[in-house]
Amino acid sequence: MKPKFNMLVVLTTVFLSLVTFQCKKFTQVSPSSQFSLPQVFSNVNNAYTAVIGVYDQLMGDGTYGDIMSQYFPYDCDEMITTGNIDNGRRGMARYQLLLSNTVLRSPFTSLYSGVEKANLCIEQIPKMDMYIHGDTSDKAQLHRLYGESLTLRAQFLFELVRNWGDVPAPLVPSYQDKNLFLPRADRDSTYDHLIADLKTAEDLVPWRTEVPRDSRITKGAVKALRARIALFRGGYSLRSDTRTMQRRSDYLTYYQIARDECADLMARRDEHTLDPVFGDIWHKYLCGFQYDPWGEILFEVGAGGGNSNSDSKMGNYGSTVTATNSRYGSGIGGIAVNPQYYYDFDSLDTRRDITVSWYSVNADNTRTFRTLTSLTPAKFGRDFRNPLLPGSVQNCGYNWPLIRFSDVLLMFAEADNELNQGPNAADIAAFEEVRKRGFKGNENMIGVTPTDYAGFFNAIVNERLLEFGGEGIRKYDLLRWNLLGAKIQEARDEIQQMSTGGGPYANIPRFIFWKQSGETILFYGGANGGTVPPLYTPGVTTTPSGYTKTYWRDQLTLSSSHIDGLPLWQAIAEDFTPGKSELFPIDQATLDSYNGKLQQNPGY
Numbered sequence: 001m002k003p004k005f006n007m008l009v010v011l012t013t014v015f016l017s018l019v020t021f022q023c024k025k026f027t028q029v030s031p032s033s034q035f036s037l038p039q040v041f042s043n044v045n046n047a048y049t050a051v052i053g054v055y056d057q058l059m060g061d062g063t064y065g066d067i068m069s070q071y072f073p074y075d076c077d078e079m080i081t082t083g084n085i086d087n088g089r090r091g092m093a094r095y096q097l098l099l100s101n102t103v104l105r106s107p108f109t110s111l112y113s114g115v116e117k118a119n120l121c122i123e124q125i126p127k128m129d130m131y132i133h134g135d136t137s138d139k140a141q142l143h144r145l146y147g148e149s150l151t152l153r154a155q156f157l158f159e160l161v162r163n164w165g166d167v168p169a170p171l172v173p174s175y176q177d178k179n180l181f182l183p184r185a186d187r188d189s190t191y192d193h194l195i196a197d198l199k200t201a202e203d204l205v206p207w208r209t210e211v212p213r214d215s216r217i218t219k220g221a222v223k224a225l226r227a228r229i230a231l232f233r234g235g236y237s238l239r240s241d242t243r244t245m246q247r248r249s250d251y252l253t254y255y256q257i258a259r260d261e262c263a264d265l266m267a268r269r270d271e272h273t274l275d276p277v278f279g280d281i282w283h284k285y286l287c288g289f290q291y292d293p294w295g296e297i298l299f300e301v302g303a304g305g306g307n308s309n310s311d312s313k314m315g316n317y318g319s320t321v322t323a324t325n326s327r328y329g330s331g332i333g334g335i336a337v338n339p340q341y342y343y344d345f346d347s348l349d350t351r352r353d354i355t356v357s358w359y360s361v362n363a364d365n366t367r368t369f370r371t372l373t374s375l376t377p378a379k380f381g382r383d384f385r386n387p388l389l390p391g392s393v394q395n396c397g398y399n400w401p402l403i404r405f406s407d408v409l410l411m412f413a414e415a416d417n418e419l420n421q422g423p424n425a426a427d428i429a430a431f432e433e434v435r436k437r438g439f440k441g442n443e444n445m446i447g448v449t450p451t452d453y454a455g456f457f458n459a460i461v462n463e464r465l466l467e468f469g470g471e472g473i474r475k476y477d478l479l480r481w482n483l484l485g486a487k488i489q490e491a492r493d494e495i496q497q498m499s500t501g502g503g504p505y506a507n508i509p510r511f512i513f514w515k516q517s518g519e520t521i522l523f524y525g526g527a528n529g530g531t532v533p534p535l536y537t538p539g540v541t542t543t544p545s546g547y548t549k550t551y552w553r554d555q556l557t558l559s560s561s562h563i564d565g566l567p568l569w570q571a572i573a574e575d576f577t578p579g580k581s582e583l584f585p586i587d588q589a590t591l592d593s594y595n596g597k598l599q600q601n602p603g604y
Contacts, residue, residue, distance in 0.1 A: 041124040044134075044141050050121050051145045054152045055216075056310055057114030058301040062106040064400040065303060065312040071103055072163065073472040074335060075573040076484065077491035078465060079377065082336045084564050085574075089334075092584075094564070096575040099588035099604065108164070108587060111156045118153035119173045125149065147204030148217045151225060154194040154201075155402075158229055161187045162476060165583045165601055166240060169193070181597050188248060191233040195257065198226040208271050208295050215302035215399065220265060220272045224298045224403040227261040227411050230254040235480025238582040243602045245482040245582060255415040262412035265298075265405075266430070272298055272405045274437055279354045286398055287315070287384040299402040306395045314380035315389075315396035318470060321360035321370070322382050328361055329390040331382040335470075337375035338572065339556065340494040343508070345466060347535055348442045355379060355469040358533055359521060367521050369514045369533070372552045373561040373568055377470035406434045406467050414460045423449075423456040431459065434467055479582055488573045495569040499556035507536040510554045513547040579603060 041047050059065045071089040074081050081093035088102045097104065125131060125146045130138040160167045168182035169190045201222045208218045234254030236245045265272060272295040275281055285292040286300075303312040321333035337356045345352035357378035359367040370376070380398055382389070389396055409430040416427045423431070428449050436443040450456045464477055478484040498505040512533055513524035523529050524547050525540055533552075543549045555561055556568060563571035575581070580603025591598055 037120075037124055041128050044130065044138055047121070047125055047128065047142060047145050050117075050124075051148055051152075054114060054117040054121060054149060055302070057110060057117060057156070058152070059303050059310050059312065059400070060110070061308040061313070062110035063114075064301045064402075065308070065310075065314075065395075066317070067103055067107050068159065069312070069314065069400050069472050070318045070335065072107070073475045075488070075576075076475040076478060077338065077487040078341050078469055078474040079335050079337050080563075080568075080572050082334055082374075082563075094571070094574050095577065095581040097581075097585055097604070099585055099591070101587065104584060105587040105589055108160070108590065111160050112170075114156040115153055115160075115170060116174060118149050118156065119170060121149040122146065122153065123173055123176070143204045144206060147201035147222065150197040150201040151205070151217050151222050154198055154225060154229065157190060157194055158225075158232070161190055162232055162237075162479070163584050164586065165238060168598075181594055183597075184599060187237065188233065191229060194229055195226060195233065195254075198222055198229070202226070207268070213291055215300060217299065220268075220295065221299035221403065223261045223265055224408055227258040227408070227415075228403065230257040230261070231411060231415065232476075232480050234258070236482035237479070238579065238602065240599070240602055243579045245578075247482075252419060255418045258411055259415035259419060262408045262415065265408050266412060271295055272408070274405055274409075274433065276437065277440065278351055278437055281401075281404070282354065282379045282381075283384050286401065287380065287396075288386040289397075294405075296405045297399075297401045297403075298405060298408070301400040301402060303395075303397050303399050306393070306397070308395075311395035312398050312400060313394050313396070314398040314400065315382040315385060316394045318377045318380060320357040320376055320378055320381040320383055323361060323363040324392045325363045325390075326361045326365050327388055327390055328365075328383045328385070329388070330392045330394075333357075333360070333374070333376040335377055336373065337377060337469075338491055338495065339372045339375070339498055339568070340491055341465075341469070342372075342375055343498075343505070343535070344462070346439070346445070348445050349438050349466065350440055351438045351466055351469070353378070353532070355466075357381060365519050366516050367519060369512065369521055369523075369548070369550050371550060371555040371561070373555050379470045401471065404471075406437070407473075409434050410460060410464055410467070414457070417453060417456050417460070422453040423451060427456070431456075431463065435463060438466065484582065485576060485578050488576055492569040492572055495556065495572075496567075498553060499567070499569070501553060505553070509534060509537040509552045511549050512552045513540070513544055513549055515547045577603060 040050060057063065061067060071092055075093045081090050083090050085091055085094050085096055087098055087100060091097060091101055092103060125142055128142060131142045157169055166184040166187050169185035170177060170182055202219060205217055205219050205222055208220055211218065234247065234251035236247045239246050275294040275296045281296060284290050305311050316331055318335040319331040319333065322328040322331040324330040342356050355378055357376045358370050360370055361383055362368055382396060385396055413423065413427040413430040417423045432446065432449055435446045439446050450459050465474060468474060475484065478487050497503050498508060501508065514521050520531060522531065523534055524544050525534065551558065561568055564574065566574065583601045585601050585604035586598060591600065
């Protein structure tokens with residue numbers, strides 16, 4: 001929908017006729033086509049088409065269009081997949097992953113298809129005569145295409161490693177590799193290779209303002225991705241040999257890389273900076289299809305075409321619930337916001353009502369207030385789409401943001417705090433820049449930023465929770481910090497305490513009174529009455545005339561809110577097992593294709 005290159009169209013041309021992927025072995029390729037490699041990579045236009053084919057592997061149901069953006073990141077302390085456990089997305093969310101899980105194989109094979117396509121471009125583009133001897137324009141375009149290919153391969157392999165651990169890491173096209181059954185590669189070596197590749201790519205791609213507007217990778221994306229991968233290389237991960245979460249002794253080397261890359265980006269505010277209004281990132285740009293003048297989104301995955309191969313389902317699954325026959329069309333709300341997460345936000349934090357939706361849209365376009373156990377993600381709300389897309393159409397054309405500039409600021413602050421064992425003025429300034437944007441209009445209410453190492457780290461952990469809700473980041477942050485199990489248990493404990501009105505949750509309303517006013521909702525009583533749900537009880541128990549009573553805190557104790565027959569606080573990530581659940585298993589079909597030569601992950 002945005003004024004960007006059309007990946008769907010170019011995919012029907014040269015590149016797909018070159019390579020057909022076999023289902024039997026995920027790393028096997030058959031170059032059965034009338035096009036030879038020299039023909040495909042004979043000129044700039046053909047090379048461009050080939051690289052766009054690599055980009056296309058990022059989007060669609062099997063990758064960031066659905067499974068990897070909306071299934072992979074949950075359950076955690078932020079959000080939970082709704083509904084009872086199954087052998088699909090809900091089984092994945094509850095960490096009850098069977099080897100036959102119906103959604104596990106598709107992203108695995110899609111990512112490897114992306115690696116294979118990238119490998120062909122990485123091999124062939126530097127061999128082109130124009131890469132070395134072409135005119136200035138040809139060389140610049142081909143160098144950029146080579147840098148994009150290195151970056152795309154890094155993104156594909158990064159996802160494979162952080163989800164499956166030590167995986168085969170093919171770095172040459174399959175036709176060049178005599179061993180079709182590649183062994184697992186050590187993840188540290190894979191990460192090191194990707195970090196080195198991205199250093200090369202930095203010098204090959206242009207800055208954002210040096211090229212026409214589109215979704216292609218520019219220097220900011222490369223540097224931000226290199227910082228992110230470096231933090232994962234320096235972070236914790238589940239090791240197959242010890243079956244424990246560990247980080248290597250040289251982890252500070254990688255924190256230094258992350259810190260330096262982020263510092264470089266922070267020095268180029270002419271290229272990338274914070275949008276001054278948090279909600280505009282979605283309401284204007286991602287959902288409104290306008291150009292982002294601030295460059296806050298450094299790396300995004302383009303969507304379009306209205307199909308499962310090249311489009312996205314954000315706005316349909318993880319979004320505000322909307323009736324099919326409303327003006328907005330169908331958003332089913334298959335992800336629920338954990339109740340304590342809503343209350344993690346300060347009432348003055350503008351991010352809360354951009355991140356969490358407490359209403360659904362009816363067929364007549366009026367709104368209905370939802371219960372505390374059925375809050376949904378709001379950032380990709382279908383009701384924010386401009387132009388509207390009514391009806392039951394699932395694909396909304398929303399791009400998926402991989403890295404935003406607020407991430408750069410917080411990565412910088414985190415890495416520098418780790419290196420210095422305490423924050424300095426620059427770290428505090430970066431942290432507070434993000435927080436003040438969240439409290440826009442009430443910047444003096446952000447609180448006191450800790451100045452000790454542990455306190456500042458914990459502040460970063462909390463700020464990233466608030467900043468990136470619903471963006472597929474939280475679970476992976478917790479993994480690299482080795483906090484996933486602890487934070488899941490913390491969420492369970494808090495929700496259980498909330499259900500009894502204990503501790504800090506003593507004044508949360510047992511129920512809330514509301515009424516429709518045109519196409520908006522009005523709430524009864526309390527200091528926060530009006531158009532925002534009252535955070536604390538107004539002290540009224542009898543339903544006022546003209547209002548509807550909806551259970552709020554009391555909803556947590558009703559059997560109608562149970563999942564898998566369990567209260568919510570027990571159902572969240574109910575089968576999470578330390579030393580196992582930090583990685584996905586290799587699916588059975590892939591294991592079978594290896595004839596027993598591929599080792600399974602621990603515990604499966």
